[in-house]
Amino acid sequence: GDQVEQSPSALSLHEGTDSALRCNFTTTMRSVQWFRQNSRGSLISLFYLASGTKENGRLKSAFDSKERRYSTLHIRDAQLEDSGTYFCAAGGIASSSFSKLVFGQGTSLSVVP
Amino acid sequence: EAAVTQSPRNKVAVTGGKVTLSCNQTNNHNNMYWYRQDTGHGLRLIHYSYGAGSTEKGDIPDGYKASRPSQENFSLILELATPSQTSVYFCASGDRGGSERLFFGHGTKLSVL
Numbered sequence: 001g002d003q004v005e006q007s008p009s010a011l012s013l014h015e016g017t018d019s020a021l022r023c024n025f026t027t028t029m030r031s032v033q034w035f036r037q038n039s040r041g042s043l044i045s046l047f048y049l050a051s052g053t054k055e056n057g058r059l060k061s062a063f064d065s066k067e068r069r070y071s072t073l074h075i076r077d078a079q080l081e082d083s084g085t086y087f088c089a090a091g092g093i094a095s096s097s098f099s100k101l102v103f104g105q106g107t108s109l110s111v112v113p
Numbered sequence: 114e115a116a117v118t119q120s121p122r123n124k125v126a127v128t129g130g131k132v133t134l135s136c137n138q139t140n141n142h143n144n145m146y147w148y149r150q151d152t153g154h155g156l157r158l159i160h161y162s163y164g165a166g167s168t169e170k171g172d173i174p175d176g177y178k179a180s181r182p183s184q185e186n187f188s189l190i191l192e193l194a195t196p197s198q199t200s201v202y203f204c205a206s207g208d209r210g211g212s213e214r215l216f217f218g219h220g221t222k223l224s225v226l
Contacts, residue, residue, distance in 0.1 A: 031214075087156070087217070100158050103155045103157075
């Protein structure tokens with residue numbers, strides 16, 4: 001079936017540094033959504049993209065508009081509160097009318113002083 | 114922001130018992146979903162629904178039933194709970210057929226002893 005490959009699986013960053021997470025899709029997708037799961041287990045929606053890029057504070061996400069087969073999440077000036085597990089979820093095969101979201105395995109991010 | 118409320122937040126059940134997890138959404142979304150999250154598997158789709166009266170099998174439906182009696186409510190039913198169903202369960206809603214932005218509840222932690 002369709003798969004979402006998320007990388008890296010784990011990441012440790014020092015405060016103030018930048019990094020990027022990536023999701024590759026095995027087929028063309030209509031949309032991508034990024035979540036952060038906090039220490040209490042809640043899934044917080046960060047971005048929803050059908051194309052292009054979106055930015056919110058120190059976070060920026062991009063969805064490859066040409067082939068629609070990968071997305072990135074950039075974290076700038078990492079802070080301790082950015083720690084958590086980040087998931088991407090790809091939605092909607094471009095040729096179908098309804099398709100389930102497919103989740104990546106997550107990136108466990110730890111920001112250290 | 115869409116409001117998706119799950120109950121209970123925590124549940125301990127005995128093997129062979131019946132468990133019902135409830136989900137309510139107040140944004141009038143057509144689509145609702147039940148996922149489970151396990152270490153090493155990310156989020157996996159159990160059942161979903163297009164609207165009141167409809168239920169569809171997701172990727173891992175065995176051992177689960179679903180019920181969508183109204184637009185607002187979507188339940189997940191474990192008729193004969195087993196220890197392998199110990200997990201965290203998430204409900205979500207969305208409104209555009211698989212490629213839409215999803216809004217998640219806070220999750221239900223189920224332990225089957």
